[in-house]
Amino acid sequence: MLSELSLVFFALWLGVVALFVYSAFWAFSIRRILVAGLYRRQAFWLGAMGVYFVSLSTFLSIALTLELSSLYVNILGAVIISAGFTLIFLWIDLTVRIARRSDPLFRDTLRWSKLRFLFWFVTIGGAIGAFFTSIGSGFAEATPFGGVLFFGAVALYKSARRSGDRTFRKHLSWTALCIFLLWLGSQIQEPLSHFVSDPYLTQSLTWPLVLAGAYSLYRSARSLVPMGHLKSLETNPTIGLQPSATAS
Secondary structure, eight states: OOOOHHHHHHHHHHHHHHHEEEEEEEHHHHTTTOOOOOHHHHHHHHHHHHHHHHHHHHHHHHHHTOOOOHHHHHHEEEEEHHHHHHHHHHHHHHHHHHHHHHHHTOOOOGGGHHHHHHHHHHHHHHHHHHHHHHHOOGGGGOOOOHHHHHHHHHHHHHHHHHHHHHHHHHHHHHHHHHHHHHHHHHHHHHHHHOOOOOOHHHHHHHHHHHHHHHHHHHHHHHHOOOOGGGSSSOOOOTSSHHHHHHOO
């Protein structure tokens, strides 16, 4: 019979998966009716990240709960986790660079144009390290997402404050919050495990952060769809308000 903590964990996990699935569905759906190519690209990335986070959270929950540790499970975990290091930072890097174009003064937030090369080196190194650690010692021993994600969240938040596009400003703010919450959730799980012996309790304490991150991803996608950026599906002239001005 399932304990109360396991039921709480299961409910939180269902909430996380449902929100990520809904975020991906929303992002891919609105991508088809967005006018601006910039918003279409961002919607695609939000949908892709939603799919990835569903895969990651589902794999980790099932494998850790059932204590799966075979070589094939570790290889699968290695692929999912190491790919995450690369995909998430690629998403951040592209978004920060696009955000600079929406800044009327074209400012280089946190010197991103220079530091991004260092971050890519760290990210690729972390992905390779996570891959071999997952295979050799088990995916549970892989290093969680590190400071690069935190720095990326800060860069996105500062970019949001500088953006001249009101729609993109909201989008960047929600994206920054999503990345920060997911980073925080990945960082506190291991320290908590040293003080809390029950794995369900540890997961139940960290999953609310992931749930909040999933909600932020949904809001990030939702923020891309003011009426001014939607294609008119009818000939009604009242549809299709002018979009927010975007600095080129």
